[in-house]
Amino acid sequence: MQILLGNILKNPNILCKFAPNLELMNYTILDPDEQGFAKIEKFNKEKTERLASLYSEILGILGEDVNREGLLKTPERVAKAMQFLTQGYDMDAEEIIRSAMFREDYRQMVIVKDIELYSMCEHHMLPFYGKAHVAYIPNHYITGLSKIARVVDVFSRRLQVQERLTTQIKDCIQNTLDPLGVAVVIEAHHMCMQMRGVQKQNSITTTSDFTGVFLKQAKTRQEFLALIDRNRL
Numbered sequence: 001m002q003i004l005l006g007n008i009l010k011n012p013n014i015l016c017k018f019a020p021n022l023e024l025m026n027y028t029i030l031d032p033d034e035q036g037f038a039k040i041e042k043f044n045k046e047k048t049e050r051l052a053s054l055y056s057e058i059l060g061i062l063g064e065d066v067n068r069e070g071l072l073k074t075p076e077r078v079a080k081a082m083q084f085l086t087q088g089y090d091m092d093a094e095e096i097i098r099s100a101m102f103r104e105d106y107r108q109m110v111i112v113k114d115i116e117l118y119s120m121c122e123h124h125m126l127p128f129y130g131k132a133h134v135a136y137i138p139n140h141y142i143t144g145l146s147k148i149a150r151v152v153d154v155f156s157r158r159l160q161v162q163e164r165l166t167t168q169i170k171d172c173i174q175n176t177l178d179p180l181g182v183a184v185v186i187e188a189h190h191m192c193m194q195m196r197g198v199q200k201q202n203s204i205t206t207t208s209d210f211t212g213v214f215l216k217q218a219k220t221r222q223e224f225l226a227l228i229d230r231n232r233l
């Protein structure tokens with residue numbers, strides 16, 4: 001994940017790699033390690049037991065011997081993994097943003113790009129993964145940069161389609177910060193296309209959604225797209 005911020009020019013050498021026209025824009029990249037966001041692993045005991053029992057049945061139906069050594073703990077592991085991968089249902093993305101809203105009269109583009117994204121398609125329950133790029137132009141309020149990444153996580157950790165995921169991230173930021181505009185682009189590989197179906201291994205699905213100035217001003221939108229058009233998948 002890289003974080004780009006307007007008008008805080010700290011390290012021009014790093015910047016140039018991502019934004020060759022930087023003199024015009026003044027962006028910098030903050031160390032993503034400083035942004036560390038909490039991962040939550042909590043499992044409901046009853047839910048885990050019920051899921052494990054069902055996964056054990058599924059393994060049997062698929063022709064596996066559920067009693068062989070390697071599979072003994074598999075139903076429980078899968079039960080926990082699935083709860084982890086769908087933990088976003090229990091989280092409120094707007095609350096995450098509201099918990100870290102600060103008044104600031106900064107009106108340049110804020111971009112958080114290359115946010116790693118792991119989700120599951122709701123049609124096949126197979127993973128899709130890639131990167132999200134999110135930008136907004138503040139209108140009196142900003143949020144903690146790591147909160148943007150957490151919003152991506154909250155909506156990713158549910159059964160999803162990439163189109164809805166894109167729109168939900170955009171709506172969440174628009175509804176909470178009420179910025180002058182929001183831009184979201186997601187690029188992802190879909191395992192349901194790569195492992196099965198048409199078996200297209202190298203296809204990338206790109207979705208985008210914009211509000212406000214990103215919709216109305218082609219120049220602003222182009223600036224955003226130019227900045228994220230680096231290090232594509």
Ligand SMILES: [Zn+2]
Nearest residue numbers: 121123124192
């Ligand atoms: Zn699918």
